[in-house]
Amino acid sequence: QEYIHPDDQQHVTSVINEAIREKSIFQLEHRVIQADGDLGWTFSRAVPIMDEKGEIVEWFGSARDITESKRQEEHLAFLAEISKGLAFLSSADEIMQWIGAKIGKYLKIKNWTFVEINEVRNEAFVKYSWDSENVTNRIGIHKLSTFVTQEFLQAVQAGKTVIINNEKTDSRTDAEGYGALNIHANITVPYYRSKALKYI
Numbered sequence: 123q124e125y126i127h128p129d130d131q132q133h134v135t136s137v138i139n140e141a142i143r144e145k146s147i148f149q150l151e152h153r154v155i156q157a158d159g160d161l162g163w164t165f166s167r168a169v170p171i172m173d174e175k176g177e178i179v180e181w182f183g184s185a186r187d188i189t190e191s192k193r194q195e196e197h198l199a200f201l202a203e204i205s206k207g208l209a210f211l212s213s214a215d216e217i218m219q220w221i222g223a224k225i226g227k228y229l230k231i232k233n234w235t236f237v238e239i240n241e242v243r244n245e246a247f248v249k250y251s252w253d254s255e256n257v258t259n260r261i262g263i264h265k266l267s268t269f270v271t272q273e274f275l276q277a278v279q280a281g282k283t284v285i286i287n288n289e290k291t292d293s294r295t296d297a298e299g300y301g302a303l304n305i306h307a308n309i310t311v312p313y314y315r316s317k318a319l320k321y322i
Contacts, residue, residue: 127153127161145170145178151188163192200228215250222252233305235260237322241275260303268299278312279319285309 126134130152141148149167156162168183204224211217222234236250246266253260266275274294277284286292286308289300300306313321 125154127155129153141168141170142178145172145176148181148183151192156189162187162189164188200224218250219252222250226252226254233260239266239319239322241266241319267296269296270294271296274310278310278322281312281314283309283311 123131134150134152137150138148140146147167147169149165151163151165154162154164164185165188166183166185168181170178171180171182173179204221207220207224208217211220218236222236226232226234232254234252235248238247238249239245240247244266246264246269248260248262248264251260271294274284277294284294286295289295289306289308290297300308310322312319315321
C-alpha cells in the first residue's frame with residue numbers, strides 16, 4: 123500500500139495470491155512510488171521456498187528497477203502514434219494543432235506554442251498554439267521584449283533549451299508580460315533554419 127502504485131495494487135495482489143495458491147514463481151512488471159515521490163517501474167520476481175510437506179515457508183526474491191526502459195517504451199509508442207496520425211492529416215495547420223494537442227496531453231502541460239522569432243522587428247509571432255481548458259489563447263504577434271531579456275535570447279541563440287520554473291523570480295523573463303497570458307513556468311526549445319534562430 124505504501125510503495126505499489128494505487129492503480130496496480132489490486133492486480134499485484136491478485137498475481138501474488140495466484141502464486142501462493144499454485145505454489146509457483148511470482149513475477150510481474152508493475153508501477154511503484156519511488157523514494158523521491160516520482161513514478162517508477164520495477165520487475166519483481168520471487169521463488170517459493172517449501173518445507174518437507176510442500177508448504178510455503180518463505181519467498182526468495184528480488185526487484186529490478188526498469189523505469190528507464192519502460193519510459194523508452196512509452197516514448198517510442200508515443201512517437202509511433204504520432205507517425206501513424208500524420209498519415210491522415212493534409213495541411214500544416216491540421217498537423218501542428220494535432221501534434222500540439224498530443225504533446226500537451228502526453229506531457230501533461232497546459233499550453234504548447236510554436237513561435238516564429240523576428241529579432242529585427244522585436245516580434246514573437248505565435249503561429250500555432252494548443253491550450254488546455256481555462257488557458258488564454260496566445261495566437262498572434264507579440265513584442266518579443268515584453269516577455270524575454272537579452273540573456274534569454276542569448277541562451278536560445280546558443281542552442282540551449284531554457285527552463286523557467288517561476289516567471290516571477292527568474293531574471294531572464296518579464297513577470298508582468300507572462301502574467302498577462304497566465305504563464306507561470308515554461309520550457310523553451312530553439313529551432314534553427316539556415317543556422318539562424320527561427321522558431322521556439
